[in-house]
Amino acid sequence: MSTSLPAYEIYAVKYAGPIVSSVAMVLWLTDWDTKIERNYYVWVVRGNGETLIVDCGVAPALAKARQIPGYVNPVEVLARIGVEASEVQKVIITHVHFDHISGIELFPNATFYIQDEEFHFWIKDPVAQKPPFLMVTDPVGNRYLADLEGTERLVCVKGDQAILPGIELLSAPGHTPGLQVVAVNTARGTAILGSDCGHLFRNYQEEVPSCFIVDLVAWMTTYDKVKSAVSSIDLLFPGHDMKMLTDYPMVADGITRLV
Ligand SMILES: [Zn+2]
Numbered sequence: 001m002s003t004s005l006p007a008y009e010i011y012a013v014k015y016a017g018p019i020v021s022s023v024a025m026v027l028w029l030t031d032w033d034t035k036i037e038r039n040y041y042v043w044v045v046r047g048n049g050e051t052l053i054v055d056c057g058v059a060p061a062l063a064k065a066r067q068i069p070g071y072v073n074p075v076e077v078l079a080r081i082g083v084e085a086s087e088v089q090k091v092i093i094t095h096v097h098f099d100h101i102s103g104i105e106l107f108p109n110a111t112f113y114i115q116d117e118e119f120h121f122w123i124k125d126p127v128a129q130k131p132p133f134l135m136v137t138d139p140v141g142n143r144y145l146a147d148l149e150g151t152e153r154l155v156c157v158k159g160d161q162a163i164l165p166g167i168e169l170l171s172a173p174g175h176t177p178g179l180q181v182v183a184v185n186t187a188r189g190t191a192i193l194g195s196d197c198g199h200l201f202r203n204y205q206e207e208v209p210s211c212f213i214v215d216l217v218a219w220m221t222t223y224d225k226v227k228s229a230v231s232s233i234d235l236l237f238p239g240h241d242m243k244m245l246t247d248y249p250m251v252a253d254g255i256t257r258l259v
Helices: 060-066 075-080 098-106 116-124 141-147 202-207 216-229
Strands: 009-022 034-047 051-052 090-092 111-116 154-157 161-164 167-171 180-186 188-193 250-252 256-258
Touching: 009 075, 009 180, 034 180, 060 098, 060 141, 060 188, 075 098, 098 141, 111 161, 111 167, 116 141, 116 154, 154 161, 161 256, 167 216
Parallel strands: 051 090, 090 111, 111 154
Antiparallel strands: 009 034, 009 256, 034 051, 161 167, 167 180, 180 188, 250 256
């Protein structure tokens, strides 16, 4: 992106974790016997008079039902840097897995931006009701999303699209049918919030996805696309890496500034 565009700051907001699993869950068929920790995040993109939230986190009821370790209501965490969830105007939904969509009710005045393909798969396609997809679905969050159809609070984006100067949504399928990543102009160039396109920085460094992939060939193509769109690989941020909390300046409890 051009330097004449406004530059934004990006914050990682941890609302749950650490969650422990086999390495194989986050690095395709690698190292079944070793455990790894991951966190759950939403992100804040701030600048040029705008505050955007990327992903919704998990609503309290689902966090309780799923007994998610280390859970704090994202509303409470966001308030630590002065973001009032009830006043947020724009929320980007990267994909419709429960840890990214369940908290949609926490942003009652927001307009949500989602890829058309992602909306149609999870809300309309009967395949989304099959067990492997239900495992990662929050029916309550999906119902809220479905009910927004046809209102001005839902924008279904078709492919790559700028939504503000310096903020572009990029179609990035593979992890889900219509995942989108967010390209953000920053003081250091174009950063990309990749969400679960890669769970870890290692997914990008090693060209190996997590095991949660609906289309491996699409993922490899997406990988090349996001890598060529980002100004440098260290500005390509994953969805769940512990390092987003430990390796960046902490600005409040559970919140770091990535760029
Ligand atoms: Zn996730």
